[in-house]
Every structure is written in structure tokens, then in C-alpha cells.
Amino acid sequence: MIILGIESTAHTFGVGIVKDEPEYILADVRAKYVPEKGGIHPREASLYFMREAPRVIAEALQSAGLRMNDVDGIAVALGPGMGPCLRVGATVARALSVYFNKPLIPVNHAVAHIEIGKLITGAKDPLIVYLSGGNTIIAAFVAGRYRIFGETLDMPLGNFMDTFVREVGLAPPYVVKGMHQLDKCAEESKEKKILNLPYVVKGQDVSFSGLLTAALRLVRSGKVKLEDVCYTVREIAYSAIIEVSERGLAHTGKKEVLLVGGVAASSVLRSKFEAMAALRGVDVKVVPPKYAGDNGVMIAWTGLLAFKHGITVEPERAYVRQRWKLDQADVPWGDP
Amino acid sequence: MTKPMYRGETPKIIALGAEAALIKHTFLGMPAVYKVRLPKPYRDPKLDLRLRSERTATEAKIIHDLRLAGLPVPALYYVSLSEGLIVMEYVEGDLLRDLINRRVSGYADLVRELGKVIALMHGLGVVHGDITTSNVVVREGTPYVIDFGLAKYSNELEDVGVDVHLFIRAVESTHYDVMEEVIMAFFEGYASIAGEERVKEIKEKVREIRLRGRYVEERRQKRNK
Numbered sequence: 032m033i034i035l036g037i038e039s040t041a042h043t044f045g046v047g048i049v050k051d052e053p054e055y056i057l058a059d060v061r062a063k064y065v066p067e068k069g070g071i072h073p074r075e076a077s078l079y080f081m082r083e084a085p086r087v088i089a090e091a092l093q094s095a096g097l098r099m100n101d102v103d104g105i106a107v108a109l110g111p112g113m114g115p116c117l118r119v120g121a122t123v124a125r126a127l128s129v130y131f132n133k134p135l136i137p138v139n140h141a142v143a144h145i146e147i148g149k150l151i152t153g154a155k156d157p158l159i160v161y162l163s164g165g166n167t168i169i170a171a172f173v174a175g176r177y178r179i180f181g182e183t184l185d186m187p188l189g190n191f192m193d194t195f196v197r198e199v200g201l202a203p204p205y206v207v208k209g210m211h212q213l214d215k216c217a218e219e220s221k222e223k224k225i226l227n228l229p230y231v232v233k234g235q236d237v238s239f240s241g242l243l244t245a246a247l248r249l250v251r252s253g254k255v256k257l258e259d260v261c262y263t264v265r266e267i268a269y270s271a272i273i274e275v276s277e278r279g280l281a282h283t284g285k286k287e288v289l290l291v292g293g294v295a296a297s298s299v300l301r302s303k304f305e306a307m308a309a310l311r312g313v314d315v316k317v318v319p320p321k322y323a324g325d326n327g328v329m330i331a332w333t334g335l336l337a338f339k340h341g342i343t344v345e346p347e348r349a350y351v352r353q354r355w356k357l358d359q360a361d362v363p364w365g366d367p
Numbered sequence: 368m369t370k371p372m373y374r375g376e377t378p379k380i381i382a383l384g385a386e387a388a389l390i391k392h393t394f395l396g397m398p399a400v401y402k403v404r405l406p407k408p409y410r411d412p413k414l415d416l417r418l419r420s421e422r423t424a425t426e427a428k429i430i431h432d433l434r435l436a437g438l439p440v441p442a443l444y445y446v447s448l449s450e451g452l453i454v455m456e457y458v459e460g461d462l463l464r465d466l467i468n469r470r471v472s473g474y475a476d477l478v479r480e481l482g483k484v485i486a487l488m489h490g491l492g493v494v495h496g497d498i499t500t501s502n503v504v505v506r507e508g509t510p511y512v513i514d515f516g517l518a519k520y521s522n523e524l525e526d527v528g529v530d531v532h533l534f535i536r537a538v539e540s541t542h543y544d545v546m547e548e549v550i551m552a553f554f555e556g557y558a559s560i561a562g563e564e565r566v567k568e569i570k571e572k573v574r575e576i577r578l579r580g581r582y583v584e585e586r587r588q589k590r591n592k
């Protein structure tokens with residue numbers, strides 16, 4: 032069985048092609064929208080997607096050495112994400128599905144991050160820590176769904192980090208050579224000073240908006256070194272994430288942690304996770320940077336799992352769902 | 368610390384929580400829990416010390432205050448801030464989580480009692496910060512609330528709302544098959560102490576808090592209303 036998957040929830044228009052036996056991944060082509068300044072502008076991103084879509088699809092098929100007729104189904108990320116971006120992927124997928132008479136498979140983007148992580152790392156029944164620009168979620172599979180045990184009460188970690196470095200003039204670009212500007216700036220702190228900034232953990236939830244406001248105020252006061260603020264902010268934000276993850280482990284009794292999403296690529300964060308996991312005697316599995324960010328392969332792979340469990344959608348009913356939460360998606364294949 | 372008088376029983380780790388190690392032992396001959404907030408290797412050492420001693424102090428003070436107010440919480444025996452240590456009464460019993468999972472008869476009544484205890488606690492200006500059914504030990508029909516590791520003093524509706532929201536979310540993830548019954552019993556108990564008006568106010572706040580999360584379907588519906 033061969034599935035073609037389309038990702039277009041935020042900054043990346045990606046097409047992946049997978050099959051249900053090793054080597055699994057047949058094609059992975061992406062077009063990433065990089066704003067000149069500021070954050071993602073959904074309309075700009077969607078216009079970019081429209082220009083790039085035909086090329087990306089053609090290249091994916093070509094690199095897999097396949098034609099559309101060889102494909103058994105079209106999977107598409109219908110949410111969560113930015114409306115204009117999602118609609119490009121959905122429109123393209125519906126068109127392919129109808130024109131080539133292929134089943135259309137709806138995929139939840141958050142579930143896809145988890146499934147590709149499980150495929151590549153071999154994690155079986157992990158506590159999932161999903162960190163990206165738009166998501167900060169601690170989840171685990173229980174009875175047919177990925178249930179949320181902790182999340183952010185306001186800003187996602189990635190958005191928090193991006194906003195902070197942008198506001199203090201360090202970005203864009205947000206990530207240079209695989210290192211986030213916040214990590215880079217924090218590493219320059221010689222004294223590793225911990226300034227008086229708020230650390231907010233509520234149960235299994237984190238909150239970053241108060242930290243952002245206080246940190247920006249501190250930078251603007253001009254009384255402290257920027258790198259010391261970066262260091263404090265980074266230590267507080269990462270520690271809070273690890274703390275809620277550790278709570279999630281204690282609560283669920285899971286024996287492995289799976290880090291997924293774009294922010295999982297941070298090596299500083301990973302080493303902190305490893306320190307925590309060693310303490311608790313659990314394994315840490317991290318999606319390698321190549322598949323940590325948004326891509327079409329994860330959509331194709333999740334689509335394949337879904338298709339095998341009979342999940343399809345009629346093209347005329349394949350609406351995008353901007354707020355399709357992780358725990359609203361059925362995962363009939365999820366039993367470890 | 369001053370050496371406690373050990374009476375026979377060997378120390379036993381009962382839980383390696385996220386926050387602290389819990390060791391069951393005795394203190395002056397009484398069954399006791401030693402709660403030690405151990406240093407975390409993933410935290411900056413200065414941040415680590417700050418968090419551990421602040422939290423130890425707050426937790427000890429809150430347990431003590433609530434106990435003096437007559438609420439079912441462990442009695443405080445001993446505190447050492449520099450070691451992040453609290454010694455308190457060991458409450459022998461079953462976790463409410465397990466009782467609900469085993470569907471023991473009258474579990475809804477226990478949740479109702481818990482609602483009362485939480486309402487009284489909120490009335491005293493304390494929010495727990497991590498109310499889950501695994502943080503409630505039932506001894507002789509009384510639900511003892513434990514683990515005040517994230518508790519704080521607050522009278523603000525926002526904090527009370529978060530407290531209740533956390534409980535609901537924990538029930539949704541842990542007892543999803545009986546969640547409606549459990550949540551309803553909790554609010555019944557709560558209302559019997561705090562009144563229906565207050566419960567209405569809290570429910571509205573909880574709703575608002577939940578809508579703040581990302582990708583919440585209801586938020587769009589609210590906006591379109």
C-alpha cells in the first residue's frame with residue numbers, strides 16, 4: 032500500500048510518499064515559507080503554497096519513481112493550523128482525490144507528529160511531549176485517543192521563544208544552524224545569572240505569558256545584560272516543560288518519553304530531558320531534526336495507518352478544522 | 368536535621384514523584400511521610416535552590432494552616448528549608464483514583480465530600496494547584512487531600528478557577544467513562560459549602576480558562592454567536 036500525504040498547516044507545504052513496509056519513506060519534498068520579517072503571515076504563506084504546490088507534488092512522485100496511478104490514497108492534514116494555509120492543502124488533496132479517483136484520508140496534524148515519531152524512534156507507548164511553534168502538549172495514549180495531561184495555559188513554547196527573540200531584536204531568522212536564537216543568546220551568559228523572573232507551573236500545565244511580559248520589561252529597563260535575561264528565560268521555560276513532563280511520567284507510569292515537534296530539535300532541551308529521564312529510569316526518544324518539523328511524510332504515514340483502519344472522508348465533506356485538538360481525533364490503531 | 372527517634376520500621380520509598388521523593392518512616396514513633404525535594408540535575412542550581420526552598424516553605428505553611436482550620440490534611444511534624452524537607456503524618460488509606468476505578472459503592476459520595484473540602488479550602492484562601500484523584504487518600508470515609516507541593520495562598524477567582532479546571536481535566540483524562548457523574552458530584556459538594564452562586568461564578572471562570580487554550584473548537588462557536 033502506498034499513500035501520498037500533504038502537509039500545509041503553517042509554514043511548510045510538504046508532500047511525502049510512504050508504503051507499508053520498509054523502507055517506508057519513498058519521498059519527502061518540502062517548500063518552506065520564510066517570512067522576511069515578523070512571524071508567519073497566513074495569507075502570504077498560502078499564496079506561496081499555491082505557487083509551490085504543483086512543483087512539490089511532481090518532485091515527490093518523481094523522487095519516488097512513481098506515478099499517481101501507483102498511489103492507493105491521498106492523505107491530508109485538515110487541522111489544526113492556520114485557515115488559509117490549511118485550505119491550500121485541502122483543495123489540492125480534494126482535487127487529486129477526485130481527478131485520480133483515489134480515497135481521501137483526513138489526518139490530524141498533531142497525531143501525525145506523534146506517529147512519525149513512533150515510527151522513526153521505535154517508541155511503543157510513550158509519554159508524548161509535543162513542542163512546536165503552535166503547540167505545547169503533554170499527552171499519552173489512553174483508550175482510543177491521545178489524551179492531554181498537560182498543556183500551556185496561554186502561549187506555546189515555540190511561539191514564546193520566537194516572540195521573545197523577535198521583540199529584543201535577535202530574530203528573524205529564529206533558528207540558525209539548528210540552534211534557536213534564545214539558546215544562542217543564553218550560551219553567551221558568562222555568569223549564568225538567574226534573574227528574578229516568574230516561574231509558572233500550575234498542576235501539569237505551564238504558562239509563559241507572564242514570563243514574556245516580565246522578561247521584556249527587564250530587557251527594556253536596560254539594567255541587566257540581555258544574555259543574562261536570555262539565560263534565565265531559557266532555564267525557566269525549559270525547566271517548566273521538563274517539570275510538567277516529569278509530573279506526567281509520575282502520573283501515567285509510562286516508561287518512555289517521546290519528544291516531537293519543531294522545538295524538540297533543541298539540543299539543550301534534549302540534554303535536560305535526558306538528565307530527567309536518567310533520574311526516573313525511563314528512555315528518552317527524540318524525533319530527529321529532519322522529521323521534527325512539519326513535513327508531508329508524517330501526514331502520509333498517519334494516513335496509511337488510518338486508511339488501514341477504514342478511515343476516509345468524502346472530498347465534499349473534507350473541511351479544514353483550524354482547532355482540531357489532538358484529543359478530538361480518533362486513533363483506532365494506537366493500542367501499544 | 369536533628370536526628371528523629373527511629374522506632375524499628377525501616378524507611379521505605381513510597382513514591383518518587385515528579386517534585387519530591389516520599390519516604391514512609393516514623394517520626395517520634397508516629398507513622399510519617401518524609402517529603403524531600405531533591406535537587407534536579409536539569410535545573411540551573413541557583414534556580415533549583417530557589418524553587419525547592421520556596422516551595423517547601425509554602426507547602427509547610429499551608430498544610431499547617433489547613434490542619435489548624437480542621438480540614439482533612441496531614442499533620443505537620445517537622446520542616447527543614449535548606450534540605451527541602453517536610454515531615455508529616457502518614458495518611459493510611461486508598462487513593463480516590465483507585466476507588467473510582469474499582470467502582471466501589473459510594474464513590475460519588477466521596478467525590479461530593481471532596482467537593483466540600485475543596486470549597487472550605489478555597490474559602491480559607493488556599494488553592495491546591497494539582498487536585499487530581501491521585502492526590503486524595505480516603506481514610507475511614509474521609510477524603511484527605513495530600514500533596515500541597517504546588518499550593519499557594521490566593522483568593523482570586525482566576526486561581527480558584529484554574530484549581531477546579533485542573534481537577535476537571537484530570538477527571539476527563541483519568542475517569543473519562545464516569546467523568547460526568549464525578550464532576551457533578553464534585554460541584555454538588557462544593558455548592559453545599561460555597562453556595563450555588565459561587566459555583567456558577569467558578570464554572571463560568573473555568574469555561575473562560577478552557578477557551579484560552581489553543582485550537583479550542585468552542586472558542587470559534589462563541590465568537591460566531
